[in-house]
Amino acid sequence: MQPTSSMKEEFLKKWQMGLEIVRPSIDNTNVSERKKAIKLSADVAMASLRKGTTCWSRALIQKSATEDNFLVRQVLSGIKAETLINKKLTKKVVCHRKIVRRSKKISRRKSRSASEEAAAKAKRIVKKRTQGLRSVVPGGEFMSNDVLLLQETLDYIVSLQTQVNVMRSIVDAAEAEIER
């Protein structure tokens, strides 16, 4: 599982498309506006790679649409842009936690062997770590299922690697050219 060259190519194309659209912000002399526009177009490009098939990409699309609706519509054109931007994400995990707490209270009343205790403790630690993951993966707070969260994380990482890979190539090449 690695960024493929076709993923990188598509990311670059979509990013270039986005940069063209946010050009007014790029040509703006304000440094922070410029950086925001560059980053936003990179994120929209990355999210569009998945064409709305993953939870993280849908969450990222919705978040980006609040910053620049037009940009998202243009880059996603043809991939059900309208529905992706407006589709309601499912309930947040908070509700689920209350139910887990309630069922934990019930199970504690039963007696447990040492190995069961160890397994339960390991599970609790894993649960804590997955909470950390939910905070860094877009839309993580809506992923109540741990299996889903891990699948999404894997895909998100490969996409991030693609994004970083291409951006790094461009920036390195540009800086090298300038220094000549």
Place this chain on the structure above:
Amino acid sequence: MSSRRSSRSRQSGSSRISDDQISDLVSKLQHLIPELRRRRSDKVSASKVLQETCNYIRNLHREVDDLSDRLSELLASTDDNSAEAAIIRSLLNY
């Protein structure tokens, strides 16, 4: 939906299936993260893998941020005739 979840967790059969799925996904993560892939030993705990995954994602975010900064500096030239601006714009297909 909530009642479905709590009844499912009491059935040992289905929770065993998802435990296997989870350990499979965790091992896939382990191979994806450079920090952990370098370690020859297979015995990295799930907790460690997840922790390193979080750190790795945060690092990637920081890198994107830094690259956006650098690119923003490169595009700072408002002079359309400068050679530097032309180079960058051609790299970006402007």
